[in-house]
Amino acid sequence: MKWSELAVRTTNEAIEPISNILHEAGASGVVIEDSEDLTKEREDQFGEIYSLDPEDFPAEGVIVKAYLPVNSFLGETVEAIKLAISNLVKFDINIGANLVTISEVNEEEWATAWKKYYHPVKISQRFTVVPTWETYEPVSSDELIIELDPGMAFGTGTHPTTVMSLQALEKTVKKDQRVIDVGTGSGVLAIGAALLGAKEVHALDLDEVAVRSARINVKLNKAQDRVNVVQGNLLDTIDEPGDVVVANILAEIIMSFTDDAFHVVKPGGHYITSGIISAKKNDVKEALEASGFVIEDVMMMEDWVTIISKKPE
Ligand SMILES: C[S@@+](CC[C@H](N)C(=O)[O-])C[C@H]1O[C@@H](n2cnc3c(N)ncnc32)[C@H](O)[C@@H]1O
16 A cells, blocks of 8 residues: 655644544544754753754644555545645634645555554444454454455555445345445455355456455455455446445446446345545435435445445335
C-alpha cells in the first residue's frame, strides 16, 4: 500500500481540531511540528538538554502532518479535510496560513513505520480484522477473524466503506450462498463472505496487484476452496447469478453498471453498494431503483454511504 503525507501549516490553537479532522478522515497517526519547540528550554530527567534539528520544524507556526492511504478515495478525502479545516473559522478558531500540501511517502521508509499503526480492529458484531504480524485470541466463540496483509491493495478493513460493507454482508449472506465481490482489493469482503458460510465466492478486480494481494489473503485465511479471485472489469467475467453481489467502488462506477448488477443478482437476492460519498447518495439510489432494485437499508458512517438493495422475487 502507498501512503500520502498531508501537511497543514496552521496555528497552535488549531492543532487539536485539525488533528480530530484528520483522525476522522482515517489518518493513521498525526505528527505535530511546532516552531516554538525549538526555543523552549527543556531538560530530560538526567539533566541533559534536548537538541532538536531546526530542519524538522517550521520557521513559524505549526505543521500538523497525517498519513493517508493512497486509494481511489484519496482525492475526495483530501477535499473533505480542506473544507472541514476552512470551516473552523466559523467557530472563531484562528487557522493561520492554512497551507495544505500533499506528498507521496517513500514506500520503503513507510513500509515498516505504518505497521505500528495497524492493529487488530473489531469491525462489526462478528468481524475482527487482524494484520498478519499480530497474534490475536478471539474474545467470543462466534467471532469471525479476517487475517490480512493489505500489501499494496486497498482494504486494511478499517475504511468506513469496508466496515459498512462487512456489516451489510453480515446482514445478508446466508449459509451455502453464492457471493460476487466486485473490486475485491485486498480480498477482505470475499473472505468475510466465505467466513459467513458462503460456499462459493467470486472476487473480481481490474488491478493485477489487487488480484495478487487478494489471492495471498484468501490463502492466509484458508478460504481458497471457496473463494476464486479473477482479474476482470466489473461483472464482465461472471456468467452465473449470485445470491449476494457486493461492490465497494466509487459512486460513478456503481451507477454505470446497475443494469448488469440487476441481471446478475438472483431474484430475492441482495446487492450491496458502498464507496458512495454522501452527496451522491440520492443519485445512486435512483440509479438502483431505475434498474429494478428495491432499497432495503441505507447505512452511513462519517461522510460515506452503503446501500443494501434487493431484487424482487
Ligand atoms: C475501494 S476499493 C475496495 C476494496 C475492498 N473490496 C474493500 O471493501 O476494502 C475498490 C477496488 O475496486 C477496483 N476496481 C476499480 N475499478 C474496477 C473495475 N472497473 N472493475 C473491477 N475492479 C475495479 C480497484 O482496483 C480497487 O481494488
